[in-house]
Amino acid sequence: MKKNTLNNASNKSKAKASKLRIIAGEWRSRQLPVPNIEGLRPTPDRVRETLFNWINAYLPGAVCGDLFCGSGALGLEALSRGAKHVTFVDNSRTVSQQMTANLATLNATNATVVAQNAAVFLESSVPHALDIVFLDPPFRKGWLGQIIPLLEKGWLAPRAHVYIEMEKEASLPLLPDHWSLVKEKNAGQLVYRLFEVTQPFA
Numbered sequence: 001m002k003k004n005t006l007n008n009a010s011n012k013s014k015a016k017a018s019k020l021r022i023i024a025g026e027w028r029s030r031q032l033p034v035p036n037i038e039g040l041r042p043t044p045d046r047v048r049e050t051l052f053n054w055i056n057a058y059l060p061g062a063v064c065g066d067l068f069c070g071s072g073a074l075g076l077e078a079l080s081r082g083a084k085h086v087t088f089v090d091n092s093r094t095v096s097q098q099m100t101a102n103l104a105t106l107n108a109t110n111a112t113v114v115a116q117n118a119a120v121f122l123e124s125s126v127p128h129a130l131d132i133v134f135l136d137p138p139f140r141k142g143w144l145g146q147i148i149p150l151l152e153k154g155w156l157a158p159r160a161h162v163y164i165e166m167e168k169e170a171s172l173p174l175l176p177d178h179w180s181l182v183k184e185k186n187a188g189q190l191v192y193r194l195f196e197v198t199q200p201f202a
Contacts, residue, residue, distance in 0.1 A: 020071045023048055025080030032102045034071045035094045042071035043136060043165060047187050052077060054183050054194050055132060055161055059083050062131040065155070067118040067147065072099050074134040074163070079108055083132070089114045089121050119146045127154030136165040145173040152176060160197040165190060 018034040020042055034042060043051075051074075052059075060082040066075030067089045075086040088099050088111060096115035103111050114121055118137070133151065137143035144164065151162070162179070164172070168191045175195070183194040 020073050020076070021045070022076055022080050024052070025077070025082065027076070027080040027106055030080075030106070032072075032076070032105065033098060035092075035098045037092060037094060040070045040095070041136075041139075042073045044187060047165070047185075047190075047192055048073060048077055050185060051163060051192065051194070052081065055163070056081065058132060058161055063129070063157075064132040064134065065089065065130045066134045067121070068135065068137045068143070069099060070095060070136065072102060074136065075111070076102070076106075078132065078134075079106075079111060083110075085110045085112070087112045087114060087130075089116060089118050091115070091117045118143070119150060122147065122150035122153070122155060129157035129160070130155055131157050131160055133160065133162045135163060139167045140170070148173060148175065156197050158197065162195045162197065163192065164195065165192040167191075 018036060019031040020034050022028060022030045023045060034040070059078055062078070062083045064075060064078050064083050064086045066072065066086055069075055069088040069090045072088055075088050079086050090096055090099070093115050096113050099113045103113070133156070135144065135147060137147070144166065156162070168186060168189055178198050179195045180198045181193060182196050185192055
């Protein structure tokens with residue numbers, strides 16, 4: 001019984017000790033706590049490396065949205081590499097509290113944390129044009145079909161870039177004609193894609 005108790009305590013300690021490592025930029029190699037929440041999937045380092053190689057030229061001065069932020073890996077990496085501002089959105093209050101704490105640790109004042117469903121946030125907030133949007137929603141929940149039409153309602157700057165990470169077996173929802181696929185790659189059970197919004201819209 002004591003052994004099981006000790007093992008459980010050890011497992012909890014390991015879960016609490018989960019860390020996110022920022023790869024490059026101002027906060028290169030900084031490690032930050034990640035909440036122990038079932039289903040939270042920080043984007044793997046290898047995938048982040050590839051993604052940020054794709055978008056590095058667009059990051060300086062960019063206004064970004066990390067709409068299912070989870071660990072905050074994508075938005076924090078963007079800030080570290082010169083993004084002007086990132087809005088972190090997540091429905092979990094635990095995630096939002098950890099994001100706020102991590103930003104304070106980094107002395108980052110150019111970010112906003114919103115504890116809200118991403119769809120509700122896009123519907124209820126005054127739109128402002130985002131240069132880069134990160135979409136890494138929970139798998140198998142149908143989120144992309146809800147979120148993409150909402151982004152069209154004033155949230156995307158002309159020539160914005162939208163990153164989508166999803167399970168490999170799923171199909172993308174119907175995309176607007178002015179979204180062009182720029183890059184695509186597989187990693188294990190996920191596929192990730194970068195799109196460019198090539199035409200402005202009303």
